[in-house]
Amino acid sequence: MEWSIGEENIRYTAELADKEGKLELSSIKKDGNEIDISDVTISHDSNFNRLLVNIDKNSKLVHVVKIQDSYWIHLDGRVHVVNAHEIGLSSQKQSEGSLVAPMPGTIIEILVKEGQRVRKGQDLMVMEAMKMEHKIQSPKDGEVISISHKIGQRVDMGAILVEIGD
DSSP: OEEEETTOOOOEEEEEEEETTEEEEEEEEETTEEEOOOOEEEEEOSSTTEEEEEETTEEEEEEEEEETTEEEEEETTEEEEEEEEOTTOOOOOOSTTEEEOSSSEEEEEEOOOTTOEEOTTOEEEEEEETTEEEEEEOSSSEEEEEEOOOTTOEEOTTOEEEEEEO
């Protein structure tokens, strides 16, 4: 199985080994090339949809939700969407510049205006979900074409929040 993160076209292949009831990450390839990795083990937590991940002997609780072929991973206050792909199939990409809600929540802060130029990684909006704040960041340099919601508004998972154009 190949994986991509968010809207990236880069494909990753991970090899895991079962070691004493825990999954151990033994290798990761990025577009077919081996990359250096930390010492990573993964085990189940007592809470459903939660894993205990040890990275170089530092433990972290990770919430995971699977929706269709994507895993929504909540780690260190950020949500990462990891997509599963059949090996050899072409990458599927959402519409360029669309930022969607990673989960149901409430918009608590809007940090940009329509027409404003933004940088890749710049915080655009903050939403509250699962009693935590999630920063919505620009995937690229560009201009804010539209902001679909207002402060205080509830949004469903997958709702378009912001459109970024060139």
